[in-house]
Amino acid sequence: xxxxxxxxxxxxxxxxxxxxxxxxxxxxxxxxxxxxxxxxxxxxxxxxxxxxxxxxxxxxxxxxxxxxxxxxxxxxxxxxxxxxxxxxxxxxxxxxxxxxxxxxxxxxxxxxxxxxxxxxxxxxxxxxxxxxxxxxxxxxxxxxxxxxxxxxxxxxxxxxxxxxxxxxxxx
Numbered sequence: 001x002x003x004x005x006x007x008x009x010x011x012x013x014x015x016x017x018x019x020x021x022x023x024x025x026x027x028x029x030x031x032x033x034x035x036x037x038x039x040x041x042x043x044x045x046x047x048x049x050x051x052x053x054x055x056x057x058x059x060x061x062x063x064x065x066x067x068x069x070x071x072x073x074x075x076x077x078x079x080x081x082x083x084x085x086x087x088x089x090x091x092x093x094x095x096x097x098x099x100x101x102x103x104x105x106x107x108x109x110x111x112x113x114x115x116x117x118x119x120x121x122x123x124x125x126x127x128x129x130x131x132x133x134x135x136x137x138x139x140x141x142x143x144x145x146x147x148x149x150x151x152x153x154x155x156x157x158x159x160x161x162x163x164x165x166x167x168x169x170x171x
Contacts, residue, residue, distance in 0.1 A: 002109045008129040015136040016093045023086045031083045035149045051089050052081035054139045055096040061128045065116045067103035
């Protein structure tokens with residue numbers, strides 16, 4: 001895998017790892033809890049729903065759009081997904097990670113400029129990968145706030161970027 005592709009993979013894996021760390025040790029009640037009830041777009045998502053949506057979006061953009069895999073996404077179902085334990089959520093993240101790694105390993109530098117058709121848009125592979133990083137980071141932030149609300153305002157530890165970089169170097 002090239003440097004640029006490896007960098008995208010490293011960023012996405014880091015974000016998924018932070019999500020896994022965030023749900024570790026939580027009971028099902030916390031994973032499925034919504035800070036505020038609402039309908040449709042006014043509903044606040046649970047931790048499990050945010051992970052299901054983030055992994056669903058990652059699979060869509062990388063496996064389906066970039067990798068040309070079959071369309072399987074049910075976006076609406078992602079937001080109502082529930083988990084019985086953190087193990088469920090971590091498994092969703094791991095399964096998606098394996099699929100992403102497989103697609104990125106099949107790409108070369110020249111593929112980064114290849115255009116992918118999404119609805120009426122032609123987007124370069126590079127844009128699709130950056131969008132996954134951007135989208136996943138956004139929902140990680142939502143998850144951090146949701147967990148903090150669940151814990152009555154107490155945040156969970158979150159290593160600084162430089163600490164996470166050091167951990168990646170050790171692996």
